[in-house]
Amino acid sequence: MVIKIRKKIKGDQRLIYKSSKIILTPLDIKKADKLDSELHKTIKKLEKVLLKSGVLLKSGKKKDTLRVWYEVGRTINEFLKKFPLDESDKSLFWNNLYGYSPLIHKGIPSTKISETRNDFRTALLLVNYPWGLVRKIGPWALWREVLSYKNIKQDKRILDWIINELTEMPRTRDGARPLLKTIAARFKKIDTNVLSKEDLFRKLKEVNQNVKN
Numbered sequence: 392m393v394i395k396i397r398k399k400i401k402g403d404q405r406l407i408y409k410s411s412k413i414i415l416t417p418l419d420i421k422k423a424d425k426l427d428s429e430l431h432k433t434i435k436k437l438e439k440v441l442l443k444s445g446v447l448l449k450s451g452k453k454k455d456t457l458r459v460w461y462e463v464g465r466t467i468n469e470f471l472k473k474f475p476l477d478e479s480d481k482s483l484f485w486n487n488l489y490g491y492s493p494l495i496h497k498g499i500p501s502t503k504i505s506e507t508r509n510d511f512r513t514a515l516l517l518v519n520y521p522w523g524l525v526r527k528i529g530p531w532a533l534w535r536e537v538l539s540y541k542n543i544k545q546d547k548r549i550l551d552w553i554i555n556e557l558t559e560m561p562r563t564r565d566g567a568r569p570l571l572k573t574i575a576a577r578f579k580k581i582d583t584n585v586l587s588k589e590d591l592f593r594k595l596k597e598v599n600q601n602v603k604n
Contacts, residue, residue, distance in 0.1 A: 397490030464514030
């Protein structure tokens with residue numbers, strides 16, 4: 392698949408076509424234009440919904456940041472069901488989303504954003520959980536912190552354990568950081584998928600106890 396991306400070059404925004412393919416055909420370009428057009432329509436429709444609901448203002452200020460990003464994630468999830476991405480083009484897609492809505496995110500980053508820090512990618516992960524639970528855990532800043540650790544996201548059991556811990560013992564972003572950093576460090580060089588659920592949770596409880604102490 393070919394992705395039509397917006398890029399800042401010497402201060403100017405330009406549209407270019409990128410893909411893992413070496414040579415692009417006219418059909419590739421046509422498909423990229425269609426994907427770009429459909430995504431543009433989808434984002435603009437989302438903006439109208441967010442503005443009407445009052446969680447997003449015309450100035451770009453978010454009255455409810457968590458709700459805005461949750462709706463962004465839900466919209467992108469539905470879009471990708473209609474237009475599945477090739478694995479090799481996913482990083483291009485996520486980075487390019489910053490160029491579509493100055494209301495949701497002002498401006499285009501001058502450098503590539505890592506997947507773990509990409510707000511649109513994080514928003515998609517949010518919708519794996521029901522809105523009531525997402526709201527209960529805490530604000531967008533906390534969720535960004537939780538979902539910024541790659542090895543935590545790689546094993547959903549770890550993520551689910553952390554969410555359960557935050558439900559039972561709520562924390563602020565700064566309050567949750569020591570636990571998250573310690574868990575990420577503890578399993579940095581371990582393939583947790585080889586661990587049984589019982590062994591994994593036992594290790595997580597040990598980490599949590601050490602942090603508390």
